[in-house]
Every structure is written in C-alpha cells, then in structure tokens.
Amino acid sequence: MTVIAVDGLTGFRDVGGMSAAGGVIREGRLFRSGHLAGLDEEGADALRTRIRRILDLRADDEAAEDVTALEGVAITRLPLYLGSTRSFFLEDYSLGEIYAHLLSGSSAQLVAAARMIAAGEPTLVHCTAGKDRTGVVIALVLSAVGADRDAVVSDYALTSQLIPAEHRRATSERLAAKYPKSQHAWMLATESPAEVMSATLAALDAEWGSAAEYLLAHGFTIEELAALRAALVAPASPAPSEGDPS
Template sequence: MTVIQVDGVFNVRDVGGMPTESGRIREGKLLRSGSLVAATDTGIAELHKRVAHVVDLRDGKEVAAAPSATKTIATTHLPLFLGSVASFFDNDLSLEQMYRQLLEESGERLVDAIRVIARGESTLVHCTVGKDRTGVTVALALAAVGADRDAVIADYALTASQLPEERNRKIVMFLETQHPEAKHAVALATLSPAEVMRSMLDEVDERWGSAAEYLTMNGLTDAELADLRTALVED
C-alpha cells in the first residue's frame, strides 16, 4: 500500500501492491480516503491524475453539510449506514458492534459499492474519515479476491496514524462534552485497531464461509466476482 499526498484530503492511499493467493493487488486500481470536501485545486488535479470514479459512502445529510470539492470525477453515492452516524455515538456502540451491524444490515449496499470497483476503473472509495465504512468496504473487496489477510488488516490499522491531530483533538473534546458517559465514542471517532478488523474478517469466515461468499449471498454474481478479481489482481 502507498500513502498518497493529496492537498486538502487526509488518509489517502493506494492499496495496490499487497500480496494475494495468486499474485498481488494491482496498483492504481483501488484507492481510499477521507472526504474530499477540503480538496484544493492542487489536490483535485492530483485526484484527476489517479481516479476515474469515486464511491462516496456518506449519507445525504453528510454530503449536504460537506459537499465534495470536485464535481468533475464520476461519483456514485451509496449511503452505507441505514441509521445516522450520530446514532452510533448515542447508542455507544463499539467498533466491533458497528461493523457487525454494517455486515448484517448493509450487505446489498456493500455489494453495490464493490460492483463499482469490479468495473476495473481506477476507483476511490471514501466516507467522512475513511476509517469505518471505507475500511469495511475495502477490506471485503480485498479479502474476496484473496489478498493476504495480514496485509488487509495492516491497511485498515494504518488509518489511525493518518488522521490529523487537530481534527482528533477537536472531536475528542466535542465527544467528551456531548457523550460524557460513553465508553466507545473516542474509539469510534479516532481508532482503527488491527484486532478489530481481524475479528471482523474472522466473523465473516465463521458466519458466511468467506468474504467472497458473503458478497455472493448479498447479490454479487459469480461473473461480478470474477470481474473483481480481474480488476484487482495481477499475476
């Protein structure tokens, strides 16, 4: 994986290069990031060099409050959470509980996002921070094509180190004021522990057989799965 500097956008990287069962993930095909709301003209130009299609996993309210700075890259909007982002903090869910809820309730939307990746265009997947919705989507896509599990987990875990310190400081202060009794709020907003993603992928295997089987059970066809492998894996 390669961290990429895009002016005004944080947590940007290309997941290409990680080993798979039969080769490695292609570089330049699957990128991930936080939202594009603050991308500068220089940042937008860099995105245009690298990205043909954007998958925005935020809901309508998030998009309205923080619209993407670029309107010229083809974008598919796929709100991944069935509930609001605020509800996860209100209910004090752990990261494990949030990801389980995504798997159980948003399977068809996850498949829709992965269908875009399977088209083979250079695709950027993002949400607000690029940690949870993006992390689950990218991890499932990579696991479904046989990417090395430790590499998938390491990619997820990298996010915490890519979040701006000032952003974290402000959001922690806000959460401590708004949710003083919450046990999981800070972790939800700022952390990406490797063990959480390992646990999620293990649970996918235990409950559905594999990431590929999870996706097919939620509507991905065998042909689309083959397209995903072709798009992402080089021998």
C-alpha cells in the first residue's frame, strides 16, 4: 500500500502492491480515504489525475454536513449504515460489533460496492473518517480476491495512525463527554486496532467459508467474482527459466 499526501484529505492511500493468490493487488486501481470536504483546488486536481470514480459510503446527513469538494469525477452514494450511528454509542457497541452489524445488516450495500469496484475503474472508497465503513468494504473485496490476510489487516490498522493526533484526542474527548456511559465511545471514531479486523475476517470465514463465499451467498455471481479478481489482481510474472540471463 502507498500513502499519498494530498492537502485537505486524511488517510488517502493506494491499497495496491500487497500479495494476492496468484499475483499482486494492482496499483492505481483501488484507493481509500476520509471525506473530501477539505480539498482545495490543488488537492482536487491531484485526485483527478488518479481516480475515475468515487464510492461515498456516508449517510445523507454526513454528506450534507461535509460536502464533497470535487467535480469532474463520477460519485456514487451508497450509504452503508442502515440505522443511526448515534445508536452505536447509546447501545455501547464495540468496533467488532459494529463490523458484525455491517456484515449482517448491509450485505446488499456491500455487494453493490464490490460490483462497482469490479467494474475496474480507478476507484476511491471513503466514508467520514475512512476507517470503519471504508475499512469493511476494502477488507472484504481484498479478501475476496485472496489478498494476503496480514497485509489487509495492516492496511486497516494504518488508518488511525494517519488521523492527526490532535484530531484523535479531541474527538475521543468529545465523544466520551457526550456518551459518558459508553465504554467504547473513545475508540469508535478514531481507533483501528489490528486485532479487531483480524477477528472480523476470522468470524467471516467461520460463518461463510471465505469473503468470496460471503459475496456469493448475498447475490454476487461467479462471473462478478472473476471480474473483481481481474480488476484488482495482476497475475504474477513468470519466473525466469533456468539459464535465462534476465
């Protein structure tokens, strides 16, 4: 994966480069970040040179509050949470419980996201912080094409490290004050522990067999799975034959 500095954009990176079954995840094909409201024109130009489509996973109120400041790129809105995000704090869900909620309750949206990525255009996936909804979509599609599990988890864990420390601290303090009875509020908006995504993917495998089988069980077709793999995986280069000077 490659972190790319763009003014006004948090956590922007190309997830390509990690090994996958039979090849490597293509670079320049799948990107992730937080919301785009902070982009200036220079940042917008930088994005337009890399991506052709944006997948915005935010709810309507989030999108209205932080408006995407980018023209000239196709944007698909695909709200991933089916309920209020406030309920996660009120009911004191952990990150792992939120991800399980997404996988059980938002399968149609997750399949729609995979279909969009399978189209093969350079695509940026984002939500608000670029951590949870984005993290589940990215981990799901990468796992479905056989990306190295440790690399997938490491990419997820990197997210919190790319959120400025002052923002993480201020957000955690604000949420802890707003939801004093929640034991998890401080973590939900800013943290991305590797063990949480590792456990989420292990639970997915235990229930469905694999990420690919999860997609197939929820309406993805074999042909779409092949298209997703073709979009994301570059075949491994053949090893030089013995005596080949290259």
